[in-house]
Amino acid sequence: MADHDADLIARSPSLAEKLDDGPTSAGELVDHFALHGLEKRAAALENIDHELRDEIGSSPHSLRRHVRLIALRRKMGGVHEALRKARR
Secondary structure: OOHHHOOHHHHHHHHHHHHHOOOOOHHHHHHHHHOOOHHHHHHHHHHHHHHHHOOOOOOHHHHHHHHHHHHHHHHHHHHHHHHHHOOO
């Protein structure tokens, strides 16, 4: 994945809000994530892991974002594992 795409999944909710005037749910992101092949899913998970390793700011926005990223990573990880077991 290119550098400018590195945090695409993490930025998607805020981008979608600006474009559609409504939030993108984590479920919609996970559904979209499930459509990608093994390599793209693994790369996306690595990018989220990289963001989660970054230092957390002390602002409420930063803390909420970090919690949302953790929840999204868990859901995506579960989908990824299920698809791997199904050999997809």
